[in-house]
Amino acid sequence: MERGKGFVALVGAGPGDAGLLTLRGRDLLAAADCVVYDRLVGDGVLAMMPPEAEKISVGKTGGGEFVPQREINEILVREAEKGRFVVRLKGGDPFVFGRGGEEIEALNAKGIPFEVVPGVTSALGGPACAGIPVTHRGEARSVHIITAHTKEGGIAPLDYAALAKLGGTLVFLMGASAVREICSELIRSGMAEETPAAAVENASTAAQRLLSGTLGTLAGICAAEALRSPALIVVGGTSALAGSFAWKRFLPLAGRRIIVTRPRERAGKLSAMLRARGAEVVEIPCIATRRIKAALPDLSKYGWLGFTSVTGVEAFFALLAENARDIRSIGTAKAAAIGPATAAALKERGLMPDYMPDVYDGVHLARGLASLVKDKPLLMLRAKEGSAELSRELEACHIGFTELPLYETVYERPAVIPQSADTAVFTSASTVRGFKAAMPELDVECACCIGVQTAEEAKRAGFKKIITARKATLESLADALEEKNDDSTPEKTEKK
Numbered sequence: 001m002e003r004g005k006g007f008v009a010l011v012g013a014g015p016g017d018a019g020l021l022t023l024r025g026r027d028l029l030a031a032a033d034c035v036v037y038d039r040l041v042g043d044g045v046l047a048m049m050p051p052e053a054e055k056i057s058v059g060k061t062g063g064g065e066f067v068p069q070r071e072i073n074e075i076l077v078r079e080a081e082k083g084r085f086v087v088r089l090k091g092g093d094p095f096v097f098g099r100g101g102e103e104i105e106a107l108n109a110k111g112i113p114f115e116v117v118p119g120v121t122s123a124l125g126g127p128a129c130a131g132i133p134v135t136h137r138g139e140a141r142s143v144h145i146i147t148a149h150t151k152e153g154g155i156a157p158l159d160y161a162a163l164a165k166l167g168g169t170l171v172f173l174m175g176a177s178a179v180r181e182i183c184s185e186l187i188r189s190g191m192a193e194e195t196p197a198a199a200v201e202n203a204s205t206a207a208q209r210l211l212s213g214t215l216g217t218l219a220g221i222c223a224a225e226a227l228r229s230p231a232l233i234v235v236g237g238t239s240a241l242a243g244s245f246a247w248k249r250f251l252p253l254a255g256r257r258i259i260v261t262r263p264r265e266r267a268g269k270l271s272a273m274l275r276a277r278g279a280e281v282v283e284i285p286c287i288a289t290r291r292i293k294a295a296l297p298d299l300s301k302y303g304w305l306g307f308t309s310v311t312g313v314e315a316f317f318a319l320l321a322e323n324a325r326d327i328r329s330i331g332t333a334k335a336a337a338i339g340p341a342t343a344a345a346l347k348e349r350g351l352m353p354d355y356m357p358d359v360y361d362g363v364h365l366a367r368g369l370a371s372l373v374k375d376k377p378l379l380m381l382r383a384k385e386g387s388a389e390l391s392r393e394l395e396a397c398h399i400g401f402t403e404l405p406l407y408e409t410v411y412e413r414p415a416v417i418p419q420s421a422d423t424a425v426f427t428s429a430s431t432v433r434g435f436k437a438a439m440p441e442l443d444v445e446c447a448c449c450i451g452v453q454t455a456e457e458a459k460r461a462g463f464k465k466i467i468t469a470r471k472a473t474l475e476s477l478a479d480a481l482e483e484k485n486d487d488s489t490p491e492k493t494e495k496k
């Protein structure tokens, strides 16, 4: 069905971590003209909002409502009636204390078509992230999801006597400030003080905390540990299983919130690697690359072609195609790649690299080429504002070369500024500059850098802790993030 115009999708964003957004939710979000979102939607999901979409925050704060529900309904109707494809992004699942039904009533009243994309509700996904199975053979044969929020007009207070008799797992949402009441009322209604109980705060995100106790002790523990919203309370025998089921401890980057600053089309692999190691990843592309118009030179004049990035490879082949040429026009010229990713991009296009340095940076590329480039010069196919060190080194090595800039990098304006992060990962000096330009206020302690030049830029930008990958590869970057050592010195990329 054509979902293009005058349509609203109510999308459940999951409990916070972007990896828990559904595939359908992600696809619809990518197509949105307008996104209306809540406070509980994770930064990683918000960062997926299309740059050109209008973004309307209707964030609700703990106590009351920031934007009244009636007004949210009006916004949805208004935007859809403009003929737009509106995505209404909600924390968790739209129908679990999400007021999705009220929004649908408003859309129905105006005949606006809509669809609902279920989300991982925090009520079930939250405990799972903390290692609490909400049902367990022999322990709990039912699970009950309850709101502890009783401030809404017209709602009767909770019937604790009935809850105490259920025997299954009780999950209370909106209960961070009501832990004491919940626990004491359940005890008063006949549940044993020793019944295991737990609170899960910021489930699924790097800030996730699990506080475990019993009905008798949990309120005191939560007060001492300053439990904060968003949090849920789990009551019942299964909550004690987290002691042995908590799985995040097996993941080396659990608890780390990492910003990946690579250009959008290049971020996926690195993000996937970091998520696989347990990090909460927020993709904030800080730079984008743009092709520059260039005339195709007579390639037969050159003995070597030098490539310093995957983008350079792509741009070169695009330039050939635009000129109705193909790989044969390079004749007998050889190809040099700065590192494995660039080499792989060349291979994919049927060009086997003839040279790649051991250390993947411009200086080593130039030094390696010094003995290889003979009478026919080198053509460097690179970024307009690429590293000056490479050109300096080529000159110092007396290599005959021409530079052909094929693309330039521009700073990106991020869709959202994340609330916090402990580390930002930089794969070039330009991503550092783009990051500082886009988010000057954001205080991120650690910069994890792909190489020495990037690290120097990060130092200039004022990062307190700088980690440098041992090799200029994504794998090595991910490894570096795991290292406890603050000032790991790069093995091979040191300069004399």
Ligand code: SAH
Pocket (backbone or CB within 6 Å): 014, 015, 016, 040, 090, 091, 092, 093, 094, 095, 096, 097, 098, 120, 121, 122, 123, 126, 172, 173, 174, 175, 176, 200, 201, 202, 203, 204, 205, 229, 230, 231, 232
């Ligand atoms: N529709 C949402 C719930 C909205 S009510 C869902 O399905 O998850 C808001 C309450 O959800 C919060 O007060 C808190 O109790 C719970 N909640 C949402 N995200 C959470 C998270 N990441 N960790 C713990 N609790 C969360």
